Amino acid sequence: MSSVHRKRPWPTAGRTRGRSPPLLLAMAVMLDVFAGLALAGATGDTAPYAEVTHERGIEFPADFGSHPAFRTEWWYVTGWLTTTGGQPLGFQVTFFRTRPAVPEGNPSAFTPRQLIIAHAAISDPQRGRLWQDQRIERAGFGLAEAATDDTRVWVGHWRLERKDESYTTSVTGEDFSLDLQFGNTQAPMRNGDAGVSRKGPEAAAASYYYSLPHLAVSGRVQRGGRTDGVTGTAWLDHEWSSEYLDPDAVGWDWIGVNLDDGGALMAFRIRDRDGAARWSGGSLRGADGHVEILNPADVRFVPGRAWTSPRSGIRYPVVWQVRAGARAFDLEPLMDDQENDTRMSTGAIYWEGAVRATEHGKPAGRGYLELTGYGEKLRLR
Numbered sequence: 108m109s110s111v112h113r114k115r116p117w118p119t120a121g122r123t124r125g126r127s128p129p130l131l132l133a134m135a136v137m138l139d140v141f142a143g144l145a146l147a148g149a150t151g152d153t154a155p156y157a158e159v160t161h162e163r164g165i166e167f168p169a170d171f172g173s174h175p176a177f178r179t180e181w182w183y184v185t186g187w188l189t190t191t192g193g194q195p196l197g198f199q200v201t202f203f204r205t206r207p208a209v210p211e212g213n214p215s216a217f218t219p220r221q222l223i224i225a226h227a228a229i230s231d232p233q234r235g236r237l238w239q240d241q242r243i244e245r246a247g248f249g250l251a252e253a254a255t256d257d258t259r260v261w262v263g264h265w266r267l268e269r270k271d272e273s274y275t276t277s278v279t280g281e282d283f284s285l286d287l288q289f290g291n292t293q294a295p296m297r298n299g300d301a302g303v304s305r306k307g308p309e310a311a312a313a314s315y316y317y318s319l320p321h322l323a324v325s326g327r328v329q330r331g332g333r334t335d336g337v338t339g340t341a342w343l344d345h346e347w348s349s350e351y352l353d354p355d356a357v358g359w360d361w362i363g364v365n366l367d368d369g370g371a372l373m374a375f376r377i378r379d380r381d382g383a384a385r386w387s388g389g390s391l392r393g394a395d396g397h398v399e400i401l402n403p404a405d406v407r408f409v410p411g412r413a414w415t416s417p418r419s420g421i422r423y424p425v426v427w428q429v430r431a432g433a434r435a436f437d438l439e440p441l442m443d444d445q446e447n448d449t450r451m452s453t454g455a456i457y458w459e460g461a462v463r464a465t466e467h468g469k470p471a472g473r474g475y476l477e478l479t480g481y482g483e484k485l486r487l488r
Contacts, residue, residue, distance in 0.1 A: 197461025358480015
């Protein structure tokens, strides 16, 4: 899971660098998008979004590609890396595709039919906070695209691509870069009912969702002028939906953990305004490959120690116990300060970072934890 949140009608920056995007570029992209919306709004009704239904599950290889009829979609890669010098790092690369509510039949080339957004971050304990950056562009004009035939999504020079059963990503931020390759070691894990993952009490609140755990990673990472070769293990999520959160949901807690025995755990809970679980779910793949689908009663997130961001003032529970069926895992962060600030692309501030998992006090795996909606309600619009 990942997040697309707007406090404003539309994002206000095309290409952002850290927290100080070029003003003229930001204004140009904003005017471009609003001009396209104005042209679109004068030509007819908005085409309906596609719906998630149980009549159609996930099908491969077709569903490796983009699904532009749906409102929101993301490809979300997280993982743990080890440098040639033995230093642990976490990383996250996410590409979003979002479809604005504009008439599809408008003939203008300036109609913003799709927006492509990207975030990337490195969790570096030696630095103590994230290296992070973000991008946003409208699809088309050679600026950005999300292919429908396979995973091939890009914004400028930022890319994620699937080819010959493996993935590559290349991201160059203001003061860091990632060039990584991901090799499949396991079959895709369909989450929920054949890939239909419920996100609330109403059936309409759902997504199509699959995961690729235990990806074998190699490549190089540059940060602050230093370049390191890296190896590691990653997790890829691909999820698309038109109605992800119902009106009473404010955010979610999510984990994806590559277990040391070869198994995998994905679990989440959607929180209501009082912080209680509005809905929960997950998938637990055993070392033998058997997948247990976790229902709301099977999943429990119990918060532990909290950390308060010195920048946003938001208080996040960064230590957790997660119960998944008959098993219970304790999560500890690689470092406390893994707060993502993506206000210049999606408008959200949230915590997303590398965690270690233990079971019965023994090392059990490593993965990523995402915490959204702690500062204010998350809006997927």
